[in-house]
Amino acid sequence: MKHGCCERPMRTGTIAEDEHSVGIVETQYYTFAEPPEEMEFECGRKVGPITLAYETCGELNEDKSNVVLIVHSLSSDAHVAGYNSPSDRKPGWWDTMVGPGKAFDTRKYYVICSNIIGGCKGSTGPSSINPATGKPYGLSFPIVTIKDMVRAQKHLIDHLGIKQLLCVVGGSMGGMQVLQWAVSYPDAVRLVIPIATAARLNAQAIAFDAVGRQAIMSDPDWKNGEYYGEAIPAAGLALARMIGHITYLSDASMHQKFGRDLVGEPCFGFNIDFQVESYLNHQGDSFVKRFDANSYLYITKAMDYFDLAQEGGGNLQRALSVVKASFLVVSFSSDWLFPPYQSREIVTALRRNNKDVSYAEIHSDYGHDAFLIEVDALSKLIVSFLQYADYEREYADAAG
Amino acid sequence: MKHGCCERPMRTGTIAEDEHSVGIVETQYYTFAEPPEEMEFECGRKVGPITLAYETCGELNEDKSNVVLIVHSLSSDAHVAGYNSPSDRKPGWWDTMVGPGKAFDTRKYYVICSNIIGGCKGSTGPSSINPATGKPYGLSFPIVTIKDMVRAQKHLIDHLGIKQLLCVVGGSMGGMQVLQWAVSYPDAVRLVIPIATAARLNAQAIAFDAVGRQAIMSDPDWKNGEYYGEAIPAAGLALARMIGHITYLSDASMHQKFGRDLVGEPCFGFNIDFQVESYLNHQGDSFVKRFDANSYLYITKAMDYFDLAQEGGGNLQRALSVVKASFLVVSFSSDWLFPPYQSREIVTALRRNNKDVSYAEIHSDYGHDAFLIEVDALSKLIVSFLQYADYEREYADAAG
Numbered sequence: 122m123k124h125g126c127c128e129r130p131m132r133t134g135t136i137a138e139d140e141h142s143v144g145i146v147e148t149q150y151y152t153f154a155e156p157p158e159e160m161e162f163e164c165g166r167k168v169g170p171i172t173l174a175y176e177t178c179g180e181l182n183e184d185k186s187n188v189v190l191i192v193h194s195l196s197s198d199a200h201v202a203g204y205n206s207p208s209d210r211k212p213g214w215w216d217t218m219v220g221p222g223k224a225f226d227t228r229k230y231y232v233i234c235s236n237i238i239g240g241c242k243g244s245t246g247p248s249s250i251n252p253a254t255g256k257p258y259g260l261s262f263p264i265v266t267i268k269d270m271v272r273a274q275k276h277l278i279d280h281l282g283i284k285q286l287l288c289v290v291g292g293s294m295g296g297m298q299v300l301q302w303a304v305s306y307p308d309a310v311r312l313v314i315p316i317a318t319a320a321r322l323n324a325q326a327i328a329f330d331a332v333g334r335q336a337i338m339s340d341p342d343w344k345n346g347e348y349y350g351e352a353i354p355a356a357g358l359a360l361a362r363m364i365g366h367i368t369y370l371s372d373a374s375m376h377q378k379f380g381r382d383l384v385g386e387p388c389f390g391f392n393i394d395f396q397v398e399s400y401l402n403h404q405g406d407s408f409v410k411r412f413d414a415n416s417y418l419y420i421t422k423a424m425d426y427f428d429l430a431q432e433g434g435g436n437l438q439r440a441l442s443v444v445k446a447s448f449l450v451v452s453f454s455s456d457w458l459f460p461p462y463q464s465r466e467i468v469t470a471l472r473r474n475n476k477d478v479s480y481a482e483i484h485s486d487y488g489h490d491a492f493l494i495e496v497d498a499l500s501k502l503i504v505s506f507l508q509y510a511d512y513e514r515e516y517a518d519a520a521g
Numbered sequence: 522m523k524h525g526c527c528e529r530p531m532r533t534g535t536i537a538e539d540e541h542s543v544g545i546v547e548t549q550y551y552t553f554a555e556p557p558e559e560m561e562f563e564c565g566r567k568v569g570p571i572t573l574a575y576e577t578c579g580e581l582n583e584d585k586s587n588v589v590l591i592v593h594s595l596s597s598d599a600h601v602a603g604y605n606s607p608s609d610r611k612p613g614w615w616d617t618m619v620g621p622g623k624a625f626d627t628r629k630y631y632v633i634c635s636n637i638i639g640g641c642k643g644s645t646g647p648s649s650i651n652p653a654t655g656k657p658y659g660l661s662f663p664i665v666t667i668k669d670m671v672r673a674q675k676h677l678i679d680h681l682g683i684k685q686l687l688c689v690v691g692g693s694m695g696g697m698q699v700l701q702w703a704v705s706y707p708d709a710v711r712l713v714i715p716i717a718t719a720a721r722l723n724a725q726a727i728a729f730d731a732v733g734r735q736a737i738m739s740d741p742d743w744k745n746g747e748y749y750g751e752a753i754p755a756a757g758l759a760l761a762r763m764i765g766h767i768t769y770l771s772d773a774s775m776h777q778k779f780g781r782d783l784v785g786e787p788c789f790g791f792n793i794d795f796q797v798e799s800y801l802n803h804q805g806d807s808f809v810k811r812f813d814a815n816s817y818l819y820i821t822k823a824m825d826y827f828d829l830a831q832e833g834g835g836n837l838q839r840a841l842s843v844v845k846a847s848f849l850v851v852s853f854s855s856d857w858l859f860p861p862y863q864s865r866e867i868v869t870a871l872r873r874n875n876k877d878v879s880y881a882e883i884h885s886d887y888g889h890d891a892f893l894i895e896v897d898a899l900s901k902l903i904v905s906f907l908q909y910a911d912y913e914r915e916y917a918d919a920a921g
Contacts, residue, residue, distance in 0.1 A: 164789045264789040324775035324797045325767065331798040332763045334791060339756040341741055356739040363732045364764065367725065372860065375724035387826065389564045389664040391734060391818055395825065397724045398731040418791055425795065426787065457857075460772065 131210045136203075141220045142212065143178040143203035143227050148243060150174050151277050160238075160273060166263040170252070173277050174199045174236040174243025178219065179227035181283075189225050190286050190302075191215065191234040192274065194293035195365070195420050196412055198242035201234035202227075217496040224500035230287065230507075237298075238273045239265030239420055241413035248349060248413045260346040265419050267294070267427040271301040278309070288507065289446075290314035292492035293459065294420070297427050300467070304432050307445040312510050314503060316451045317492040319463035320429040320437050320470075326458055329368050330421040333361035337414045346415050358414040359405030366404045371455040371488030438470040448478040449506040451499065453491035479506065531610045536603075541620045542612065543578040543603035543627050548643060550574050551677050560638075560673060566663040570652070573677050574599045574636040574643025578619065579627035589625050590686050590702075591615065591634040592674065594693035595765070595820050596812055598642035601634035602627075617896040624900035630687065630907075637698075638673045639665035639820055641813035648749060648813045659746035665819050667694070667827040671701040678709070685709055688907065689846075692716035692892035693859065694820070697827050700867070704832050707845040712910050714903060716851045717892040719863035720829040720837055720870075726858055729768050730821040733761035737814045746815050758814040759805030766804045771855040771888030838870040848878040849906040851899065853891035879906065 136144055152172040153160060159169030176199045181188065191201050193214065202219035204212055213234075219225045225232050236244040239262070247262040278286065289302045289310050296318020303313045322330070337343055340357030348354060370378075379397040393399050433439030448471055452464035461482045471478040483498045485491040492499070536544055552572040553560065559569030576599045581588065591601050593614070602619035604612055613634075619625045625632050636644040639662070647662040678686065689702045689710050696718020703713045722730070740757030742748055770778075779797035793799050833839030848871055852864035861882045871878040883898045885891040892899070 260791070321781060323772060324779040324781065324795070325770075325772045327781070327795050328763075328767045328775065328797045328801055331793075331795070331801060332760065332767070335763065335802075336736065336760055338791065339740075339760060360732065360736055360739060360760070363728075363735065367728045367732070370725075372723060372725045372857070375728065379724040381721060381724065381727070381828065391660070391738065391822065393731075395724070395727050395731070397728050401728055401731060402735075422791065428781065457772070 132204070132212065136207060141222050142216070143220045145207065146176050146178055146200070146203040146205060146213070148174055148176055148199055148205065150243060151280055153276050153280075160269075160276070162263040162269050163266045164264050168245070168263055171238060171245045171273060171276075172243070172249075173238065173245075173273055175233055175277060176200055176202075176213075177231065177233050178202055179229070179231040181231040185283050186285070186287060187230050188278075188283050188286050189230045189232045189288045189290065190274070190278070191219070191225070191232060192270075192289065192291035192295040192298040192302075193234065193237070194291070194295050195417075195424070196408070197295075198240070199234045199236040201232070215493070218500065218503075224496075224503045225290075233278075233281070235274045235277055237265075237270040237420070239270065239416060239423060241416040244273075246413070247346065247415035247419055257349040259349065259415060262415075262419065264426075265423050267297045267301050267423055268305065270423065271298050271305055274298070274302075275306060275309070284309070286310050287510070288312040288314065290316070290503070291318075292316035293318060293489065294424050296459075297424065297429075300429050301427075303444040303446045303448070304429065304440060307443050310446045312449070312506065313444075313446045314449045314451065314506065315464075315467065316499070317453055317456050317459050317464075317489055319459045320440075320467050321427060322424055323460075323463070326368075327425050329364060329458075330425050333364050334418050334421060336360035336364070337417060340414075343414060346418075348414070353409070354414045355409045358409050358412065358417060359402075361417055362408040362412075363401040363405045366401055368458045369488060369490045371457065371486060373455060373486040374488055374490075377486065437466065438473050441467075441470045441476065442474045444471070444474075444476055447506075447510065448476065449502060450478060450480045451492075451502060452480075452482045453485045453487065453489070453495065454482055455486050456489045456491060458489040532604075532612065536607060541622050542616070543620045545607065546576050546578055546600070546603040546605060546613070548574055548576055548599055548605065550643060551680055553676050553680075560669075560676070562663040562669050563666040564664050568645070568663055571638060571645045571673060571676075572643070572649075573638065573645075573673055575633055575677060576600055576602075576613075577631065577633050578602055579629070579631040581631040585683050586685070586687060587630050588678075588683050588686050589630045589632045589688045589690065590674070590678070591619070591625070591632060592670075592689065592691035592695040592698040592702075593634065593637070594691070594695050595817075595824070596808070597695075598640070599634045599636040601632070615893070618900065618903075624896075624903045625690075633678075633681070635674045635677055637665075637670040637820070639670065639816060639823060641816040644673075646813070647746065647815035647819055657749040659749070659815060662815075662819065664826075665823050667697045667701050667823055668705065670823065671698050671705055674698070674702075675706060675709070685711060687910070688712040688714065690714035690716070690903075691718075693718060693889065694824050696859075697824065697829075700829050701827075703844040703846045703848070704829065704840060707843050710846045712849070712906065713844075713846045714849045714851065714906065715864075715867065716899070717853055717856050717859050717864075717889055719859045720840075720867050721827060722824055723860075723863070726768075727825050729764060729858075730825050733764050734818050734821060736760035736764070737817060740814075743814060746818075748814070753809070754814045755809045758809050758812065758817060759802075761817055762808040762812075763801040763805045766801055768858045769888060769890045771857065771886055773855060773886040774888055774890075777886065837866065838873050841867070841870045841876065842874045844871070844874075844876060847906075847910065848876065849902060850878060850880045851892075851902060852880075852882045853885045853887065853889070853895065854882055855886050856889045856891060858889040
């Protein structure tokens with residue numbers, strides 16, 4: 122590869138030596154205990170018990186007014202920052218943004234990162250055991266929507282006794298959850314930051330999702346989703362991930378990173394020739410070890426179904442008329458999976474409702490993945506957005 | 522679908538009624554008869570006999586100076602215009618451009634469309650019988666390059682007794698062949714029209730090809746290419762085609778054509794929900810009936826390996842220094858598989874060599890497929906390019 126990889130840097134020193142790290146973080150699990158124990162899904166079905174995995178860093182202040190909820194994209198998890206164990210070499214997925222002195226400064230904010238239902242990272246999903254059968258749900262798990270994910274997160278926030286979140290932030294599918302939070306629970310969020318996202322996927326993104334699912338479902342090892350305890354549909358899931366990965370990068374970033382560089386001499390056959398092939402294969406293979414194929418189906422379907430305008434009878438402006446939060450909408454110039462015009466649609470709909478919204482399109486060659494990479498630009502925007510909210514509160518307090 | 526489909530219109534009247542149709546055309550086959558019967562491939566291996574399928578329309582003039590050679594893209598064939606039988610409802614793949622009164626006016630030009638070696642449309646390729654074993658070659662067929670394809674076409678042109686082609690034209694991979702013709706046989710081509718093409722694929726296009734091949738090779742029915750006479754790797758080939766199809770369209774054209782339209786009520790499962798999914802599935806399924814999976818591997822690899830700059834020791838300008846033809850280079854604004862900047866690279870390299878080159882970027886929402894759809898804009902450019910060549914010749918004749 123010609124340039125640095127976009128993956129998180131490995132730790133070099135000890136965890137204690139890094140004053141900007143949140144250090145060791147333990148994943149927590151909340152199983153909905155209050156009645157009803159079951160959660161009703163948007164499709165009408167009820168399932169329970171439901172567990173959500175989450176992590177927290179920083180300290181909750183007395184009036185519980187310093188909570189930042191981070192929600193994540195397709196394949197991430199609750200482990201947003203720091204390390205789960207002293208032996209971990211890689212920090213959480215947004216460690217660059219969360220920690221002492223970082224954009225979400227944990228000396229000031231109490232950060233919660235919640236996983237999603239339907240996933241496979243500690244929360245209830247198709248690979249969880251169905252108590253009624255003693256076997257994994259598989260495809261008997263109900264279809265999950267973004268609204269369902271957010272409803273489950275609201276249960277968690279209620280359980281933690283938090284009345285209002287200072288901020289909800291997330292990129293990609295995380296941004297969809299952010300938008301849904303603002304619309305579903307207008308009084309529960311003060312600030313929202315949807316990043317590299319859309320109020321609905323366009324046809325091209327739906328098409329890529331559909332092909333990824335087809336890759337999984339065409340794998341004979343998929344067996345209609347009943348592969349648990351047997352061979353997993355590894356080839357199909359790897360393919361789906363490879364397709365996804367192309368859409369997370371950009372023509373320019375792939376050119377900079379790989380160009381037409383070869384792995385070795387041309388094989389004059391069908392083995393791997395180009396660096397870019399090798400990279401994608403590696404991404405596919407490593408994904409298979411950490412992700413459940415059925416969850417991939419459920420989560421991509423949740424993204425396909427998401428259409429915020431439906432909250433307003435098909436009208437996005439009407440859907441957003443109920444929000445009370447201040448918005449910071451961020452897009453990236455080379456993001457062709459969630460193109461900037463989709464962020465502008467959100468901004469326009471908010472402005473027509475006279476809502477408080479700031480918008481920034483960050484110039485970047487990193488494509489959709491930019492939301493994980495453009496740390497400096499993103500941090501500056503977010504810090505100033507959060508600071509202004511502080512100022513506003515002080516002003517209101519003084520006036521009050 | 523919201524708007525008209527980009528596929529060729531079906532015939533409504535009889536063939537004879539259409540004065541702009543070339544009518545019935547028979548596919549012809551040329552098996553290299555002159556010694557050596559075998560063709561040496563770029564990889565160093567020799568294979569024979571080699572057959573090329575081709576079709577012709579129009580009439581060859583006395584001095585054989587009115588020949589237009591059309592070369593095709595990945596999945597097309599020699600059947601460029603007209604109908605192979607009276608019962609055919611669909612004409613050839615570029616019927617809109619070839620016929621009496623059309624851009625390649627068959628009252629004036631003798632049009633040859635040559636198929637490619639490595640393919641599965643009547644020319645020798647991996648599904649052909651290896652005379653040494655009596656069985657299909659499968660993966661024992663040598664790796665084919667664009668240069669090999671063009672070398673085989675040169676055999677055909679020599680066989681037809683044509684010293685110089687008036688014009689070589691093609692889009693996508695056809696454009697690669699056009700470029701190779703101009704460089705390999707500078708004296709054999711007067712005019713060349715590379716459309717929606719590149720002097721080499723970028724990393725993103727290589728990545729899509731690699732994932733398509735992986736889809737085929739992951740299909741258990743592929744069996745290392747030895748599936749002939751048994752179940753074919755249909756699921757893998759369909760997937761590869763679906764991936765390809767997304768790259769042939771554009772975000773805008775997919776939005777116009779499908780938007781987020783549903784097939785019916787949401788299935789709340791993993792069946793087809795969106796029109797765009799239905800379209801891609803149809804494209805995949807129908808492709809499987811007409812294309813060989815091994816040929817898909819061979820042809821995409823040929824595209825990946827193609828790098829015209831190698832003819833100039835890695836320098837595109839040097840590679841193009843040998844050409845004698847006049848160029849008309851055409852790209853399309855929304856083509857993200859072969860983006861306009863790649864056409865501009867070719868144009869710049871030609872201009873630095875003081876070659877005769879015209880360039881047009883046609884504004885179109887149709888993505889890469891625009892070269893099959895933007896008939897009016899393309900026809901105007903091509904007709905005037907061919908006319909100017911006539912004028913030049915007359916001028917030279919008068920001066921001479």
